[in-house]
Amino acid sequence: MQPDIIRIEGLERRYDMGGEIIHALRGVSLTISRNEYVAIMGPSGSGKSTMMNVLGCLDTPDAGSYWLNGQEVSQLTDDALARVRNKEIGFVFQTFNLLPRASALHNVELPLVYAGVSASGRSERARQALDRVGLGDRMHHRPNELSGGQRQRVAIARALVNDPSILLADEPTGNLDSNTSEEIMAVFAELHRLGQTVIMVTHEPDIAEHAERVVTLRDGRVESDRLNQESAA
Amino acid sequence: MALQTIWAQKLKSFFSLIGVLIGVTFLIAVVSIVQGMNVYVESAVTDEVGGVNSFQLRQRPNFTGGDVDEAQWRSWFRRPRISYEDSEYLRERMTVPATFANYCADRVTLEYDGRRASDIELRGTEESYFDLKAYELDAGRVFVRQEVRTGSPVVLLGFEVASRLFEGEDPLGKSVKIAGIPYRVIGVVESQGTLFGMSQDKFAIMPYSAPGRRLICPLNVMDELMIRPDNPQQLDAAVGEVEALMRARRQLKPDEANNFTIETADEALEFWDKISTVLFTALPLLVGISLVVGGIVIMNIMLMAVSERTREIGIRKAIGAKRGDILSQFVVEAATLSVTGAGIGILAGLGLAFVVKALTPFPAAVAPWSIGLGVTLGILVGVVAGVYPAIRASRLDPITALRAE
Numbered sequence: 355m356q357p358d359i360i361r362i363e364g365l366e367r368r369y370d371m372g373g374e375i376i377h378a379l380r381g382v383s384l385t386i387s388r389n390e391y392v393a394i395m396g397p398s399g400s401g402k403s404t405m406m407n408v409l410g411c412l413d414t415p416d417a418g419s420y421w422l423n424g425q426e427v428s429q430l431t432d433d434a435l436a437r438v439r440n441k442e443i444g445f446v447f448q449t450f451n452l453l454p455r456a457s458a459l460h461n462v463e464l465p466l467v468y469a470g471v472s473a474s475g476r477s478e479r480a481r482q483a484l485d486r487v488g489l490g491d492r493m494h495h496r497p498n499e500l501s502g503g504q505r506q507r508v509a510i511a512r513a514l515v516n517d518p519s520i521l522l523a524d525e526p527t528g529n530l531d532s533n534t535s536e537e538i539m540a541v542f543a544e545l546h547r548l549g550q551t552v553i554m555v556t557h558e559p560d561i562a563e564h565a566e567r568v569v570t571l572r573d574g575r576v577e578s579d580r581l582n583q584e585s586a587a
Numbered sequence: 588m589a590l591q592t593i594w595a596q597k598l599k600s601f602f603s604l605i606g607v608l609i610g611v612t613f614l615i616a617v618v619s620i621v622q623g624m625n626v627y628v629e630s631a632v633t634d635e636v637g638g639v640n641s642f643q644l645r646q647r648p649n650f651t652g653g654d655v656d657e658a659q660w661r662s663w664f665r666r667p668r669i670s671y672e673d674s675e676y677l678r679e680r681m682t683v684p685a686t687f688a689n690y691c692a693d694r695v696t697l698e699y700d701g702r703r704a705s706d707i708e709l710r711g712t713e714e715s716y717f718d719l720k721a722y723e724l725d726a727g728r729v730f731v732r733q734e735v736r737t738g739s740p741v742v743l744l745g746f747e748v749a750s751r752l753f754e755g756e757d758p759l760g761k762s763v764k765i766a767g768i769p770y771r772v773i774g775v776v777e778s779q780g781t782l783f784g785m786s787q788d789k790f791a792i793m794p795y796s797a798p799g800r801r802l803i804c805p806l807n808v809m810d811e812l813m814i815r816p817d818n819p820q821q822l823d824a825a826v827g828e829v830e831a832l833m834r835a836r837r838q839l840k841p842d843e844a845n846n847f848t849i850e851t852a853d854e855a856l857e858f859w860d861k862i863s864t865v866l867f868t869a870l871p872l873l874v875g876i877s878l879v880v881g882g883i884v885i886m887n888i889m890l891m892a893v894s895e896r897t898r899e900i901g902i903r904k905a906i907g908a909k910r911g912d913i914l915s916q917f918v919v920e921a922a923t924l925s926v927t928g929a930g931i932g933i934l935a936g937l938g939l940a941f942v943v944k945a946l947t948p949f950p951a952a953v954a955p956w957s958i959g960l961g962v963t964l965g966i967l968v969g970v971v972a973g974v975y976p977a978i979r980a981s982r983l984d985p986i987t988a989l990r991a992e
């Protein structure tokens with residue numbers, strides 16, 4: 355077995371909605387190894403996004419532990435978390451979340467800016483990352499000059515540019531048509547083949563097919579955790 | 588990047604620029620104008636008085652603050668005028684070694700060969716005047732004691748008068764007419780240039796005793812007696828002595844006020860000093876107010892920018908921006924805005940100063956320190972106004988920020 359890259363235990367997340375407490379996560383425990391390709395499924399409101407945000411250090415849990423690469427993340431300071439988000443995690447959002455006024459190249463360079471990489475190093479690495487997702491010829495376009503699939507590729511290039519330990523994607527194909535979705539899945543498959551750990555939330559079973567392992571959440575708990583037949587075979 | 592963002596939000600940026608811009612424009616324009624007026628008034632007054640080391644004995648003040656009522660004017664005009672005898676009396680009794688010059692002046696028209704030069708200041712004085720005014724001659728000579736004593740009809744022309752009447756001809760020895768009386772030109776005074784747009788060369792100088800002296804002063808009296816102690820250190824002593832001698836001569840009792848005026852350059856400048864002090868006190872206040880207003884505008888713009896750009900902040904934090912990174916981004920943006928505002932403000936302020944210079948006789952003496960102060964204040968206001976919104980922005984939780992719409 356590969357070493358654990360992610361280990362969560364008894365993770366809880368509550369939202370206080372004006373007196374009414376919503377339990378988005380009710381004690382989730384999970385272990386993910388290096389180079390795994392995991393799909394997270396489950397009905398709407400089951401807590402998938404909440405869990406991904408905690409895994410991506412964008413949100414902090416109310417209870418439970420989270421070890422990333424053997425490091426207890428919930429104890430970290432704000433700046434240390436920023437460092438983890440910058441170096442260890444690549445996050446791909448359903449809505450892309452690109453800076454609208456910046457070119458594709460500048461969007462991809464941004465994590466390197468915060469990593470303190472020199473201007474020349476930034477531009478070279480950002481170009482390489484864009485090449486990897488097949489967008490080398492569009493790097494001076496702004497997001498609104500790109501198709502949805504192309505925008506998501508820019509977002510993937512941005513997520514990858516700092517060589518993160520894990521790639522997290524919350525419904526990366528949620529805003530894309532099925533052809534484009536397949537293209538994005540091909541990019542993920544290639545990244546996984548090259549050794550990238552990938553965790554992806556999806557509603558669609560045929561997208562989940564691409565993963566090796568499928569974790570299903572229901573009502574803030576893990577309902578099932580199984581290996582895909584194809585990949586297992 | 589800061590510039591890019593600012594450019595992208597042109598309109599809002601423009602409005603926030605305005606605050607700082609107005610503050611700085613104001614600062615530079617007012618400082619320039621006040622300083623220019625200072626330079627102007629000081630040299631004009633000093634020139635009029637005859638230099639910083641001289642003073643004048645007069646019937647009434649030449650320079651008055653605007654706050655003189657009619658009763659005051661009337662009492663001044665009731666005073667005895669300064670007479671030739673007063674002048675003789677002082678010269679005989681003064682113990683402080685000094686140079687004296689009787690002086691009287693009025694506007695006249697000069698004629699030569701059908702050409703006329705009007706609105707020329709005809710000055711009646713004596714030979715020591717040239718020394719007191721430190722006039723150099725372009726041509727000819729000054730008049731001598733003998734010519735003053737006999738009242739010779741000789742005249743020296745200011746540079747502009749000479750060139751206007753003679754147009755390249757040699758004026759020396761020629762005869763000009765003033766109110767029908769002929770005078771022989773014996774010299775031309777070197778050009779004094781212009782004092783803030785006004786020619787300083789429109790004058791003619793003759794012995795105060797020359798024929799036609801009634802054109803400028805009634806018989807036996809003068810506008811002023813110019814006095815300069817030979818040793819500048821003795822200015823105060825000389826003033827004191829003149830005052831004491833005049834009081835004795837006019838038999839004033841100890842409780843009676845002087846019925847004459849002694850005007851030094853300092854005294855003449857006093858009235859102006861009052862005004863410029865007020866201006867310089869009010870100035871920081873006005874500039875302060877406009878910069879604070881500018882700062883508040885910038886702060887609001889930045890707060891708006893923060894709530895509008897919460898999503899951007901979320902994105903930046905999600906990919907690893909630390910609090911400090913967000914903070915410095917916003918501070919830099921605010922500073923860029925205010926420095927740009929200050930820059931335009933400097934140009935506008937200079938522009939305004941030059942407009943004033945062009946439309947008024949006042950020079951616009953641009954003070955480098957006002958530009959420095961403008962830039963410093965501009966940056967300060969921008970950074971202070973940028974810090975508060977920036978701190979708020981940097982504290983946001985990434986996921987909270989990302990959800991904002």
Ligand SMILES: Nc1ncnc2c1ncn2[C@@H]1O[C@H](COP(=O)(O)OP(=O)(O)OP(=O)(O)O)[C@@H](O)[C@H]1O
Pocket residue numbers: 369370371376377378396397398399400401402403404405
């Ligand atoms: N910021 C929030 N404030 C209050 N409640 C929240 C917040 N975010 C999530 N929730 C609630 O927590 C629960 C889990 O939400 P979450 O977004 O994790 O679901 P999800 O599985 O991602 O659903 P979907 O498939 O629709 O994206 C839901 O009941 C949701 O309403």
Ligand SMILES: [Mg+2]
Pocket residue numbers: 402403404524
């Ligand atoms: Mg979700």
